[in-house]
Amino acid sequence: MSDIGISLSGFPPAPPPIVEISPPDITRRRLANWGAVQADAVKVTRRETFEYGFQARRHLLVVYERAERHDGETLIEGLPK
Numbered sequence: 001m002s003d004i005g006i007s008l009s010g011f012p013p014a015p016p017p018i019v020e021i022s023p024p025d026i027t028r029r030r031l032a033n034w035g036a037v038q039a040d041a042v043k044v045t046r047r048e049t050f051e052y053g054f055q056a057r058r059h060l061l062v063v064y065e066r067a068e069r070h071d072g073e074t075l076i077e078g079l080p081k
Contacts, residue, residue, distance in 0.1 A: 019060070021052045 017040050021027050026048065030041040038058075044050065054060050073081055 018056045018058075019052055019054050021050060023050065026050050 017029060017031060018038065019040055026044055026046050028043045028045055032039045075081060
């Protein structure tokens, strides 16, 4: 239930995700917050094209358990494709 911002057992609700995924219904997410560190475990539930974006005043570490890429682009603001 913490995925939807409901407090359980006196714990504060998880913060909103900082990685935006479109379309949002393609994923299941589990959020956790330990002060300066925030974790967002994302599972893609359907095999289709999606986009994700990140913009924040913190670092982003992306770890893939299983990943495969077909015809895609990576765009980072200010850098060439």
